[in-house]
Amino acid sequence: MTVVLGLTGSIGMGKSTTAGFFRDAGVPVWDADATVHRLYGPGGAAVEPLARLCPDALRDGGIDRAALKDWIARNPAALRAIEAVVHPLVAADRAEFVARHRAAGTPLIVVDIPLLFETGADALCDATLTVTAPADVQRERVLARPGMTEETFRALLAKQMPDAEKRKRATHVIETTGLAQARAAVEALIAELTKG
Numbered sequence: 001m002t003v004v005l006g007l008t009g010s011i012g013m014g015k016s017t018t019a020g021f022f023r024d025a026g027v028p029v030w031d032a033d034a035t036v037h038r039l040y041g042p043g044g045a046a047v048e049p050l051a052r053l054c055p056d057a058l059r060d061g062g063i064d065r066a067a068l069k070d071w072i073a074r075n076p077a078a079l080r081a082i083e084a085v086v087h088p089l090v091a092a093d094r095a096e097f098v099a100r101h102r103a104a105g106t107p108l109i110v111v112d113i114p115l116l117f118e119t120g121a122d123a124l125c126d127a128t129l130t131v132t133a134p135a136d137v138q139r140e141r142v143l144a145r146p147g148m149t150e151e152t153f154r155a156l157l158a159k160q161m162p163d164a165e166k167r168k169r170a171t172h173v174i175e176t177t178g179l180a181q182a183r184a185a186v187e188a189l190i191a192e193l194t195k196g
Contacts, residue, residue, distance in 0.1 A: 006125035014176030
């Protein structure tokens with residue numbers, strides 16, 4: 001049996017680093033953000049339908065996210081139209097990943113989904129993991145990113161379920177303040193979820 005573990009965490013909580021720990025341990029990880037990036041890239045399945053919606057977004061055979069953001073800023077209905085194209089493609093990609101690993105008998109796989117609880121994708125998982133860190137650590141990590149402002153950080157946080165709620169809903173929680181401790185917690189969780 002394949003255990004599907006849903007991985008989530010608010011911005012700056014160490015989700016990407018934690019996903020890397022799973023990969024390092026040989027656990028296959030499906031990444032929602034990387035999937036969207038691939039779908040928007042040249043030859044990606046989202047390119048043609050999105051270019052029909054917003055011709056200005058077509059650049060070098062792919063979709064320019066900045067042009068989509070401009071369109072969303074001008075047109076309140078744009079986001080819903082984009083999501084109607086992209087969400088089914090992302091869901092199909094994730095379903096294919098899960099089915100392939102189930103067929104292969106992979107003991108544990110991770111689906112890395114930033115808005116896991118917000119979108120209801122946790123219902124597709126056997127267990128969920130929220131990564132967390134103290135608010136001051138989160139803020140420091142996010143504001144260290146190139147081009148990040150306090151205003152943008154607050155806007156991003158407002159779109160996400162509060163960390164306390166994510167921790168309450170998750171089957172497992174890992175604190176990511178120390179890398180060695182977080183890696184050890186991931187390895188312990190892998191052992192727990194894969195024991196026969």
